[in-house]
Amino acid sequence: MPAFDAARRQFVLATAAGLALSGQAAAQSRTDEGPRTLEGNPMPEPGPEKTAGPVKPGRGCVLTGKVALVTGAARGIGRAIAVELAANGADVVALDIAGPVSSASNAEPATPQELDETVRQIRGFGRKSEAVRADIRDLAALRQVADNIERDYGKIDIVVANAAIQRWKPLLEMEDADWRDVIDNNLNGTANTVRAFAPKMVARHKGRFILLSSMQGKHGTKDGSSYSASKWGILGLMKSAAMELGEHNITVNAILPGLVDTPLTRYEKRLSESIAETGRKPPEKPTPQEAWDIRAPTVPLKVGWLQPDDISPVAVFLASDAANMVTGAEYEVTGGDSAKTV
Numbered sequence: 001m002p003a004f005d006a007a008r009r010q011f012v013l014a015t016a017a018g019l020a021l022s023g024q025a026a027a028q029s030r031t032d033e034g035p036r037t038l039e040g041n042p043m044p045e046p047g048p049e050k051t052a053g054p055v056k057p058g059r060g061c062v063l064t065g066k067v068a069l070v071t072g073a074a075r076g077i078g079r080a081i082a083v084e085l086a087a088n089g090a091d092v093v094a095l096d097i098a099g100p101v102s103s104a105s106n107a108e109p110a111t112p113q114e115l116d117e118t119v120r121q122i123r124g125f126g127r128k129s130e131a132v133r134a135d136i137r138d139l140a141a142l143r144q145v146a147d148n149i150e151r152d153y154g155k156i157d158i159v160v161a162n163a164a165i166q167r168w169k170p171l172l173e174m175e176d177a178d179w180r181d182v183i184d185n186n187l188n189g190t191a192n193t194v195r196a197f198a199p200k201m202v203a204r205h206k207g208r209f210i211l212l213s214s215m216q217g218k219h220g221t222k223d224g225s226s227y228s229a230s231k232w233g234i235l236g237l238m239k240s241a242a243m244e245l246g247e248h249n250i251t252v253n254a255i256l257p258g259l260v261d262t263p264l265t266r267y268e269k270r271l272s273e274s275i276a277e278t279g280r281k282p283p284e285k286p287t288p289q290e291a292w293d294i295r296a297p298t299v300p301l302k303v304g305w306l307q308p309d310d311i312s313p314v315a316v317f318l319a320s321d322a323a324n325m326v327t328g329a330e331y332e333v334t335g336g337d338s339a340k341t342v
């Protein structure tokens with residue numbers, strides 16, 4: 001892990017621990033303390049699981065004692081989320097196929113070594129972790145993983161459904177796999193993840209799902225229709241699951257990253273597409289710097305793209321007790337690019 005990243009995560013940990021300690025001394029009261037009445041009638045006081053509760057230092061980033069599963073955790077955004085959950089106190093099971101997914105994937109397959117590296121980084125924060133090689137298209141395998149986590153960790157608090165592939169192919173040139181495999185992997189696989197783990201959470205009347213959609217799930221994508229459709233579908237799944245699982249005290253939210261530098265996007269075709277998205281004609285073989293320089297002026301925060309650990313802090317918040325009353329919501333993390341989208 002680069003020294004800067006390690007220092008940042010240690011700072012996050014130390015700050016959270018320090019704040020938690022000082023918070024024990026501080027009064028934990030509602031900010032609107034005082035008589036809450038309407039014409040002499042008391043306002044209803046929600047029970048502890050029906051509110052995020054009073055202000056507590058660090059409550060949006062403390063996950064101590066929680067158990068998480070992250071799919072697609074071998075690299076990229078999945079790894080960043082897995083490691084950042086651990087940096088904030090959670091034990092994290094890292095699941096990935098760690099091998100080829102489909103011919104309809106433009107990215108290089110992830111490797112078992114990359115998955116092991118995620119586990120190493122999680123353990124570097126003193127948390128329990130293990131690598132699980134499984135395919136999110138296999139519902140029975142996911143149910144077995146859920147049973148195993150319950151047996152070995154005692155419970156499952158947080159599930160991050162992050163695994164996905166991407167395909168660039170015009171509709172007029174598609175093979176069947178270019179459509180079907182992307183929908184099956186991204187949308188059906190994410191639904192499988194929810195279906196496999198939800199019963200464990202229902203039984204404990206508590207849980208968090210965080211689904212990875214994309215800004216490409218909010219607008220059309222030229223030559224990327226199957227990916228875009230899968231990510232729109234995940235938003236429909238997220239909102240429906242939030243409606244069904246709310247009565248079981250389970251929240252379901254989505255993170256919608258803008259363009260992020262990961263193996264999913266780090267190849268020439270994606271660089272060209274990312275330039276074309278700005279309305280400019282891409283050069284023959286754009287370099288990463290050329291793509292950054294063309295994109296950055298078009299993004300409110302003036303970056304060409306984001307880094308995986310720009311996305312992960314939002315997952316920590318959504319997994320924390322501070323997000324008790326957040327469900328069915330879309331969190332866009334885009335450097336401001338999403339300001340252009342309805």
Ligand SMILES: NC(=O)c1ccc[n+]([C@@H]2O[C@H](COP(=O)([O-])OP(=O)(O)OC[C@H]3O[C@@H](n4cnc5c(N)ncnc54)[C@H](O)[C@@H]3O)[C@@H](O)[C@H]2O)c1
Nearest residue numbers: 072074076077097110135136163164212214259260262264
């Ligand atoms: N990188 C971006 O610009 C970007 C933007 C918006 C949304 N996203 C979303 O973020 C998530 C992570 O993307 P990333 O950029 O880190 O991609 P990535 O390719 O770096 O990582 C994805 C991981 O998912 C795994 N995976 C794929 N299919 C699987 C399966 N069937 N079973 C188990 N594991 C499987 C892969 O092996 C890989 O390790 C995805 O849902 C992606 O759609 C990414």
